[in-house]
Amino acid sequence: MSTTDRSSSWRRRAEERLSDAGYRRGGARTVLLDLLDEQRCARTVLEMEDDLRASDRAVGRASIYRVLDELEQLHLVQRIEVGQGIARYERIAPDHHHHHLVCQRCGAVVPFTDEGLEQAIHRLSDGAGFEVTGHDVVLHGACAACREAAATGA
Ligand SMILES: [Zn+2]
Ligand SMILES: [Zn+2]
Structure with missing residues (x-):
């Protein structure tokens, strides 16, 4: 085969x-x-x-x-x-490169991409004289649904 x-x-x-x-x-x-x-x-x-x-x-x-x-x-x-x-x-x-927002209450994960963030990471690694072979960014917090639930006391 x-x-x-x-x-x-x-x-x-x-x-x-x-x-x-x-x-x-x-x-x-x-x-x-x-x-x-x-x-x-x-x-x-x-x-x-x-x-x-x-x-x-x-x-x-x-x-x-x-x-x-x-x-x-x-x-x-x-x-x-x-x-x-x-x-x-x-x-x-490489063709699947994105980052994540993670909800700490319900565990929801939302992927995101941002060109400005990518550029900032490259600038930072160049400035530090680092050869960066990979990076991943995880933002922790509460998703829209969980914020809403908290706001209404549900
Ligand atoms: Zn949530
Ligand atoms: Zn993902």
């Missing part, structure tokens, strides 16, 4: 790094790579488990954690802490 042309650059890089690190292809690893590649933003392990079950690709929770851990160590996946011990995961890819 050949790799389809549709596979993303992230997907190809992930397979390369996994194989360089001595991991075998197939099974839960392949399923998780597919899923992460489809995701538009960070999701929790429970959400991923549900997605996989709903699309007939069920993978046990322990395997999901194990594979995410491998991918995180290989810098292929980013983990975002959203409070209450819950984490969300998404792929790290």
Whole structure:
């Protein structure tokens, strides 16, 4: 079976790094790579488990954690802490670059991009004589729905 042309650059890089690190292809690893590649933003392990079950690709929770851990160590996946011990995961890819607003009350995550922010980060890293190979920005607070609920005492 050949790799389809549709596979993303992230997907190809992930397979390369996994194989360089001595991991075998197939099974839960392949399923998780597919899923992460489809995701538009960070999701929790429970959400991923549900997605996989709903699309007939069920993978046990322990395997999901194990594979995410491998991918995180290989810098292929980013983990975002959203409070209450819950984490969300998404792929790290140049074509998927964005940052996150995280609601500390309900755990909602809203992706955002901002050209001015990117420029400021480059200016800052240049000024510090740093070669920055990656960055992620997480803004913590309360989302609109939670602020509204707090305001009305709901
Ligand atoms: Zn995201
Ligand atoms: Zn909220």
